[in-house]
Amino acid sequence: MAEVTLPEPDRVEGAPHPRDTRILFGHDRAEAAFLDAFHTGRLHHGWLITGPRGVGKATLAWRIARFLLAQEGGMFPPDSLEVEADHPVARRIAALSEPRLFLLRRGANATGSALSADIRVDEVRKMKSFFTLSAADGGRRVAIVDAADELAPAGANALLKLLEEPPPGVTLILVSHQPSRLLPTIRSRCRELRLSALEPAAMQDALVQAGAAVEDPVALAELGGGSVGEAVRLLNLDGLVLYRQLVDLLGTLPRLDRGRALALAEAGTGRGNEARFDLIVGLIDRLLARMARAGTLGALPPEAAKGESDLLERLSPTPRAALAWAELQQTLGHRARQGKAVNLDPAALLMDMVLKIDETAATLARTCA
Template sequence: MAAMIGHQDATSAFLEAWQGGRLHHAWLLAGPQGMGKGAFAARVARFLVTHGRAGGGQAVALDDVGDGAAARLVDAGNHPEILSLTRQPKDKSKDLARNITIDQVRQMIRRLHLSLSLGDWRVIIVDAVDDLENDGANALLKTLEEPPAQTLFLLVSHSPGRLLPTIRSRCRTLRFQPVATDVMTTWLHELRPMLEMPEVRAIAAASGGVPGKAIALIDSDVAVMEKKLRAIAAGGDPGNRLREALAREVSGVANRTRLELVIDIVPGLLAELARERPVAEIGPILAQWDRVQRTVRDAVRGSYDGAMVGFEIGNCLAELAPRTR
């Protein structure tokens, strides 16, 4: 598993509270999606059920193994005192439901009335708490107001400002901030040493300091996507072959990261064209950049049709090809 990045402050805050015997019953893990908040919650859960109560002021790390038998249950996904609430697949399809339902919350609450069957702690992970139905959020709030003993709630939130203020007020907040570009670059280079440094730097810049997005960009093959965009800008793509391929590759929810990658690459590509071409040609380049921005803005307001956005971005670049101007 890749080493975590951007969790140092959150890790220190949690371990300090645990070692001092002042472990708050509910923690709100807040920050951009892709910061690894869910992974951090899983690490905390594993730590608690394998270490139990603090004692003796011993120095520990969050990933210390602790009790081996309990650790093996966690690794197998079978530890009885770690409960996770996430969106579930709809019917027999692979698509996830829009929300975490009230029935899921009620089932979790019923479990809270049972005695601990193993160890000193029970951990509830809600990932993401933003996905709760209104009734589910209210039911969770009542539990947070009167929490069972030796139960820890870890609430992952990508948009904490949208939560019920009363839920936020019952939690201690850990904020996961975007990682500095130089730190991200070093981390990515260590993680994927086979990548060329210019590509690593481009991915680090495009990620916005979000590690999960950086990994997704690598998996989307940034070099291949950039090569395709450059080819459209250079040759105009007669016959639409490249544009149609681009539209397919960024269509649908599963390819949303690829679409974001294309959107991130285009500004740098247009800036490069502006530097390379005569001053008189800068105007058309800026006009196409305005067109790209309008396309993305309109898509966000509407259904966010990835194929349409990708094809239209290709159109903008094709307009700048030397033989089509």
């Protein structure tokens, strides 16, 4: 049987791996907090880096790992986490050959045919063995857990024991997209560095560093929720084009253009289009959320597509309309998850979502007239 090459579970397709990302944009405060702990001798053994997916948490984790492992024997206190690319530690980490670093992430499943759905307990045990075997070398050792949310229950308990009784000289860096899913005892034994969504300027700089061509950083920041990873996904799947098509389609409400609706529904169907289907569902969810927010606050967000501001102002002019869109957002989100779970036809599911939006717009037009 031919050997299967598995993708790295902590890499966003179309972007450099976080260990190869040299500059972290928009999170100076988090870096300063870690440096302060380092300089004042209050370096905790467990660090939990939290925030939305794709905002730079893993990049910060790798920067911290490089920094800590490059400090052995340093004469002067460093004023940043930056480590030169030609530093021996940086070169070894880039090649995944640094003997004092352990990377805990999802591995192969039992058959080796695909990635495991979670981080299994045997992977955590490998990390514990690594600390035991490397202790004889002395010095500092670092482990990155990406992402801690993916730990299987037994694996989470095994990690907790390490946090409760950390080996000497070990720093554990946990990346978490949803810290509420972690054991409270894991959270309580770590110091948290919380990263927020990126502003458009920082988003543009990060995307340029990732090699992405950025024409509309405001739209990417708005639709990507300030997440570089999500913005890369939008670019890879023509997400900005799809969102403009969605805005144009809803611009025909309350007299839905069914031809356009069918074209949008068919854009997410067919073999290999699962990611685009998920993206279209996500874009519908975001547009409904923006409609609800606009009507509730009485203020329009930065425009993510031409004509969006007019659409939001027309379809969600009042808090009452906003409530209707918010309720529809929840309903359609549930229907989409349920439909996908039972393998409903993607085109039919998307068309049904659009028809429900049309129905709500018609009801609001009658009641708010």
